[in-house]
Amino acid sequence: MTAEAPVHRARRSWSDVLLNVWGVLVMLFLFAPIIVIVIYSFNTGRLLVSWDGFGFDAFLTILEKPAIQNAVRVSLITALFAAIIATALGTLAGIAMARHPGKWVWWFLGLLLLVSVTPEIVDAVALLPFFVWLGQDMGIGLFNDGLVRLSIGSSLFATAVVSYIVRARLVGMDANLEEASSDLYAKPVTTFRRVTLALAMPAVLAGFLLAFTLSLDNTIVAAFVQVSGSTPWPVYVLSAVRSGLRPEIAAVSTIMLLLTLVALALVALVLKRAGDSATQIARTMTGG
Template identity: 75%
Template sequence: MTVVAERPAEQADPSPSTTRAGSGQRTRAPRNVSRWLLPLWATLVFVFLFLPIAVVIVYSFNVGRLLISWDHFGFDSFAAIVTKPAVRDAVLVSLRTGLIAAVLATALGTLAGIAMARTPGKWVPWFLGLLLLISVTPEIVDAVALLPWVVFLGQDLGLSIFNDGTVRLVIGQSLFSIAIVSYIVRARLVGLDARLEEASADLYAKPLTTFFKVTLPLAMPAVLAGFLLSFTLGLDNTIVSAFVQVSGTTPWPVYVLSALRSGLRPEIAAVSTIMLVLTLGALALVALVLKKAGDSAADIARTMAGG
């Protein structure tokens, strides 16, 4: 009786190995599809994004009259940055204003970031909201608002400094960068122990000495990263620069925009390639500085995105 009772139970129990095999056959097919479909899709996205840049780099070695008309391979286009005064002046204006704007944005953004991190209060959320508003406002809105303001200051109030093209470009390019530097410096100091600065005060160090000997060295990786990001952002600022620039101080992005009317020439691609290499070099230096400071890959990517 016992044998007869157990035998149906054994027949009724499905084999575990059979169950696992059946479920494995059902799930293996979707995994195999996603294993090659996702990399393929990612590859297509990267090709779509970076193929135009690759075409510009290739055509920067074109020796011909127009960019789209390939003649033969050569380096003559790169010499235009020295031989053609219009190209040379536009590049120098971009480098000069980008550097000054980066210094200004780094100085103001560093002070703002330190203040938010070390003197918290009810004003901090409001100030962060103001910085967020600056970050998300479209550039065309900033440009339309900034142009009549600098005209009012320069012409109506008679402040001749605001009639200078370099000053206008520096103000326009540094607005967004100040917010970025403030974010980065605040995020850096919030994660550090404030007792190091308190110990300096306990040792009778003056506030200015504590700032230069303790606070600023602690924030220095974020300060350098903010400076480099500000410089790269200033190099390709087109919309605001197109509105506030004056004759004689045309930056490189605006020069390229105006060159569309007469047809792009190979030197446009050549100088753009140089600017691209300069920008990538600055970003690589930012990543190196942040990595040396102990930031993770996710933190570095967030900083690169302006967060």
């Protein structure tokens, strides 16, 4: 028997080490503020920046303050309605772009990109007089409701995101199943419901969850279009800065962070169960 030659590990170059260190520093730069706010959510002090000790007082305080509960409730309801609106519009737009290609698609993608990159302050300034015109001048009382205003305002960016995701899902799929359904004399509505929508469903669910999480944080638009009695959580936090941030602000922020992480995990799980690889999941979630 001959002895096996020892296996020598290749020495890592300085460039690899530096790139790894740089990657760690970038991750710390991105997540350090989030880690700090999570830690300070367990602060028992009166003010957020004054650490007095570790405890769950801030989380218990949430149950004692109706103003916080109402702000969180408004944000969750608004995010749910905005996600429904964005999913309905974005799904139809994404399917249309994937199944009816042409020059119009690039123009439409340009419009979606414009919606995505337009500063929120521009959307907010445009939405406020628009809602006032519809609600007061046109006499459509629906647009005087704060939840309606917040839901529509939050759904703008989310609709573009859902459109990207659904299009990315269907572009890489052959339309043979839909053509076969038509050859078997299925009605267009039946083909859409049982074939096209079924193929796009993982992306639709992913888009819905992402739209929900994106709509939870829409501070600028919400600050402009809200009405009395429908103050969402981001606006509540903004107003609380004037009197000093309290630990319960960090506690609610931590809960919302967990909610966002759960939603993103569900997105990845839905796409994974649909048979997507890690690369495909990343591509779908980013609309690539």
